[in-house]
Amino acid sequence: MLEKPHQRTETETLGEFGLIRHLAGGFVPRLESTLVGVGDDAAVIKQHDGQLSLLSTDMLLEGVHFDLSYTPLKHLGYKAAVVNFSDIYAMNGKPEQLVVGLACSNRFPVEALEEIYEGLALACSQYGVDLVGGDTTSSRAGLILSLSILGSVNADKLVQRSGAGPNDLLVVSGDLGGAYVGLQLLEREKQVFVENPGAQPDLEGHDYILERQLKPEARRDVVEYLAEIGVLPTSMIDISDGLSSEILHLCNQSGVGCQLFEEKIPIDPTTYAMAREFGLDPTVCALSGGEDYELLFTVRQSDYEKIKGSTLLTVIGHMTPDVNQAVMVDKSGGVHPIKAQGWTAFGNTKE
Amino acid sequence: MLEKPHQRTETETLGEFGLIRHLAGGFVPRLESTLVGVGDDAAVIKQHDGQLSLLSTDMLLEGVHFDLSYTPLKHLGYKAAVVNFSDIYAMNGKPEQLVVGLACSNRFPVEALEEIYEGLALACSQYGVDLVGGDTTSSRAGLILSLSILGSVNADKLVQRSGAGPNDLLVVSGDLGGAYVGLQLLEREKQVFVENPGAQPDLEGHDYILERQLKPEARRDVVEYLAEIGVLPTSMIDISDGLSSEILHLCNQSGVGCQLFEEKIPIDPTTYAMAREFGLDPTVCALSGGEDYELLFTVRQSDYEKIKGSTLLTVIGHMTPDVNQAVMVDKSGGVHPIKAQGWTAFGNTKE
Numbered sequence: 001m002l003e004k005p006h007q008r009t010e011t012e013t014l015g016e017f018g019l020i021r022h023l024a025g026g027f028v029p030r031l032e033s034t035l036v037g038v039g040d041d042a043a044v045i046k047q048h049d050g051q052l053s054l055l056s057t058d059m060l061l062e063g064v065h066f067d068l069s070y071t072p073l074k075h076l077g078y079k080a081a082v083v084n085f086s087d088i089y090a091m092n093g094k095p096e097q098l099v100v101g102l103a104c105s106n107r108f109p110v111e112a113l114e115e116i117y118e119g120l121a122l123a124c125s126q127y128g129v130d131l132v133g134g135d136t137t138s139s140r141a142g143l144i145l146s147l148s149i150l151g152s153v154n155a156d157k158l159v160q161r162s163g164a165g166p167n168d169l170l171v172v173s174g175d176l177g178g179a180y181v182g183l184q185l186l187e188r189e190k191q192v193f194v195e196n197p198g199a200q201p202d203l204e205g206h207d208y209i210l211e212r213q214l215k216p217e218a219r220r221d222v223v224e225y226l227a228e229i230g231v232l233p234t235s236m237i238d239i240s241d242g243l244s245s246e247i248l249h250l251c252n253q254s255g256v257g258c259q260l261f262e263e264k265i266p267i268d269p270t271t272y273a274m275a276r277e278f279g280l281d282p283t284v285c286a287l288s289g290g291e292d293y294e295l296l297f298t299v300r301q302s303d304y305e306k307i308k309g310s311t312l313l314t315v316i317g318h319m320t321p322d323v324n325q326a327v328m329v330d331k332s333g334g335v336h337p338i339k340a341q342g343w344t345a346f347g348n349t350k351e
Numbered sequence: 352m353l354e355k356p357h358q359r360t361e362t363e364t365l366g367e368f369g370l371i372r373h374l375a376g377g378f379v380p381r382l383e384s385t386l387v388g389v390g391d392d393a394a395v396i397k398q399h400d401g402q403l404s405l406l407s408t409d410m411l412l413e414g415v416h417f418d419l420s421y422t423p424l425k426h427l428g429y430k431a432a433v434v435n436f437s438d439i440y441a442m443n444g445k446p447e448q449l450v451v452g453l454a455c456s457n458r459f460p461v462e463a464l465e466e467i468y469e470g471l472a473l474a475c476s477q478y479g480v481d482l483v484g485g486d487t488t489s490s491r492a493g494l495i496l497s498l499s500i501l502g503s504v505n506a507d508k509l510v511q512r513s514g515a516g517p518n519d520l521l522v523v524s525g526d527l528g529g530a531y532v533g534l535q536l537l538e539r540e541k542q543v544f545v546e547n548p549g550a551q552p553d554l555e556g557h558d559y560i561l562e563r564q565l566k567p568e569a570r571r572d573v574v575e576y577l578a579e580i581g582v583l584p585t586s587m588i589d590i591s592d593g594l595s596s597e598i599l600h601l602c603n604q605s606g607v608g609c610q611l612f613e614e615k616i617p618i619d620p621t622t623y624a625m626a627r628e629f630g631l632d633p634t635v636c637a638l639s640g641g642e643d644y645e646l647l648f649t650v651r652q653s654d655y656e657k658i659k660g661s662t663l664l665t666v667i668g669h670m671t672p673d674v675n676q677a678v679m680v681d682k683s684g685g686v687h688p689i690k691a692q693g694w695t696a697f698g699n700t701k702e
């Protein structure tokens with residue numbers, strides 16, 4: 001009854017990034033300890049002795065971010081934690097303390113929540129993180145997980161999105177597109193099951209892409225490897241929404257352009273084959289698929305010798321001076337502007 | 352399709368605290384920096400130079416924690432932030448950095464989210480907190496807010512729930528029960544409106560209890576006052592679920608009992624009158640109502656002289672040696688065990 005009439009702008013018109021920038025972008029940090037606020041993978045807070053804290057939050061909703069008809073609850077807990085850790089690795093930091101908010105309707109018995117917590121516990125144990133707090137509550141519809149992670153990094157090791165310079169090499173860990181084609185496979189088998197409940201899902205031989213979707217890992221190994229070989233990236237981000245949108249974040253926040261070479265984008269053969277089976281372009285799966293949680297970063301040309309032998313890393317392009325020129329060179333030499341077509345959490349649900 | 356059969360224990364059978372204890376209680380911190388994990392108002396993390404970080408998280412769901420038919424969105428944002436800050440004050444700390452997860456359906460235009468952010472901004476500005484990060488996403492049903500707050504405190508100023516000793520005085524700030532009777536009033540006027548949409552809500556003259564419900568404050572002033580007069584509480588908690596359940600938290604975690612005097616419980620005259628109008632016992636509103644966000648703490652007997660003149664504080668009882676004897680002495684001298692009857696977020700929703 002206290003409501004007042006609204007001008008009405010639909011959230012879809014801004015998109016997920018546009019919306020958070022619109023809403024939170026005006027918050028200028030005032031505390032001396034707040035070094036970085038909204039706009040990177042994590043906020044950066046100054047502690048004593050050159051030590052920094054990193055703080056990040058993620059929310060996962062049933063029906064938007066996951067489908068329980070093919071997501072085992074333990075995997076869901078594991079993935080929710082790992083996705084959160086990935087934000088801290090993307091700042092070259094170490095995730096340390098996790099808090100978990102969990103809301104669910106009475107459709108979920110205690111045993112279901114225990115399975116989620118088993119997954120959280122496994123992830124915490126694998127990555128050396130402590131689960132230190134939580135909030136549980138009921139929801140009117142479905143399951144909601146909200147995680148916040150506190151991490152740390154030495155001030156001289158912090159890597160933000162904004163440090164890439166012209167001519168820096170653009171590097172990605174692992175391979176891309178797998179999580180997306182894994183999701184397509186799960187959706188197809190779900191459809192088969194809906195149409196014929198007696199059918200058994202045909203998932204055999206697809207372990208790799210299924211694991212990429214259902215139980216991804218965060219690239220702690222890459223962060224540790226870079227420290228070991230003495231390479232400090234000039235900028236970094238994790239790939240949650242697809243290669244192209246993450247490249248654009250690095251370009252925009254660093255004020256540089258980039259030249260990406262399609263033929264260099266690492267795609268696993270099983271990802272490639274499954275994309276083809278679905279009639280999808282494997283490159284598009286890598287560019288726009290998202291949820292791979294690989295690290296995308298830039299290094300100085302002078303560091304090339306140090307990284308070139310690594311099986312963890314692939315150089316896929318280099319940065320250029322003009323921020324308006326973020327392009328991909330395709331396999332036949334054609335040049336295309338890179339567009340953000342990553343997955344968006346807006347525009348696909350109705351109430 | 353990967354689901355397996357479950358033994359089924361309903362979440363209601365454990366209650367909110369029982370559930371989080373059951374799920375997260377087994378997580379034993381392994382990092383040297385994690386001083387306190389699950390089980391207090393905030394987790395405690397060791398930084399350098401005797402400085403501690405405090406981390407806490409809260410989740411608020413439409414239809415469970417708030418009703419938008421009488422909650423202005425700006426107030427909702429303000430309250431969500433303040434409730435989160437209150438957890439840090441309850442550790443005798445200072446809230447500093449806030450991250451906000453926000454999920455909503457397309458029923459909410461951008462302007463609605465802007466109002467929520469205005470409320471968040473106002474709270475941050477009032478309490479000297481930086482909003483440093485966020486996650487926005489769509490939801491299938493309603494509005495969900497998930498906030499996590501990072502705070503700090505000097506190691507020698509940290510106050511936990513577990514430090515109360517026998518004979519310590521039990522002290523509460525402000526007055527109790529107002530938020531609960533404010534809610535009853537809003538619910539009554541909503542019902543009138545539902546039955547007769549032409550009716551105007553009769554809220555006049557009830558500013559105090561409405562503000563207690565819709566726009567509560569966290570007791571930063573109390574924390575600062577205690578520091579000023581040189582009193583360090585032996586234990587502390589904020590009153591989110593009602594006096595009785597918070598007293599039991601202090602007793603159980605400190606291993607002491609308590610004697611609470613009904614006649615000492617501070618209740619504002621307007622709260623008292625409105626409770627009577629609703630046929631409610633004002634003491635029960637204070638004991639079980641919740642959402643007052645006052646601070647409940649214990650101090651040594653020797654600190655009595657320092658606090659006795661304060662208009663902010665009321666001594667309502669004292670702690671006793673036997674953890675199994677948490678009792679209230681009523682106005683006619685009768686003795687009753689204190690029972691947790693606080694508000695619970697479980698057991699009131701169906702899907």
